[in-house]
Amino acid sequence: MSTPNTPAGRRVGRPRAQERPAGGPEPRDEVLSVAAELFTVHGYTATSTRAIAERAGLRQASLYHYFDGKEAILAELLEGTVSPSLEVARGLLSRTEAAPEARLWALCHSDAALLCGGPHNLGALYLLPEVRTDRFAVFHRVRSELKSCYKELLAATSPGAELGAEELGLRADLLFGLTESVILLRRAEPARDPEALATATADAALRVAGVPQRSLARLRREGRELLAARD
CATH class of the missing domain: 1.10.357.10 (Tetracycline Repressor, domain 2)
Structure with a gap:
């Protein structure tokens, strides 16, 4: 059954931790950008998905809507x-x-x-x-x-x-x-x-x-x- 007011088959995003200005980067791209900085500045092991989500303005649960974990983010960055x-x-x-x-x-x-x-x-x-x-x-x-x-x-x-x-x-x-x-x-x-x-x-x-x-x-x-x- 499709979600009300949502086209069938369309993935529904979770609410953001904070509102973003119109015309800004897509949440997925922002997660990658933030992770790239945190991984290279603070280290991969020291960076948590919570830190990435907070820096990207998302709830931690929302990050998993785009990536299934920290390894998936790193894999896409390296590719x-x-x-x-x-x-x-x-x-x-x-x-x-x-x-x-x-x-x-x-x-x-x-x-x-x-x-x-x-x-x-x-x-x-x-x-x-x-x-x-x-x-x-x-x-x-x-x-x-x-x-x-x-x-x-x-x-x-x-x-x-x-x-x-x-x-x-x-x-x-x-x-x-x-x-x-x-x-x-x-x-x-x-x-x-x-x-x-x-x-x-x-x-x-x-x-x-x-x-x-x-x-x-x-x-x-x-x-x-x-x-x-x-x-």
């Missing part, structure tokens, strides 16, 4: 640090008319910019012991697929084509790790310019890939053009 980069990677893989070195630069830049450009350093939560559980399987699957895209682009480059399978895998691991190292750099120096850091990371990634220094300026320009074409 948001890799899913956009995977979308970029898939698009770059399809751009076979462009130099693979330029596409690899674009991927490294875009991925690093995502990791170091948001309001909170969510990548710092990757090493939480809780993230090793099955609850975070989607995050790990997407991250693994993203890493495979790095490897595929590297294999398409001139230096990568000359590598054996084992060396290619190791070099791809290094590229992926180099890009994600912006998480640690940001934690050490939060005021670093995200664009400068992303550019330096992408440049360094091509050097790790074996691209000669003399080619960097051209490939950087082509990589930027690829990213601009997505906007």
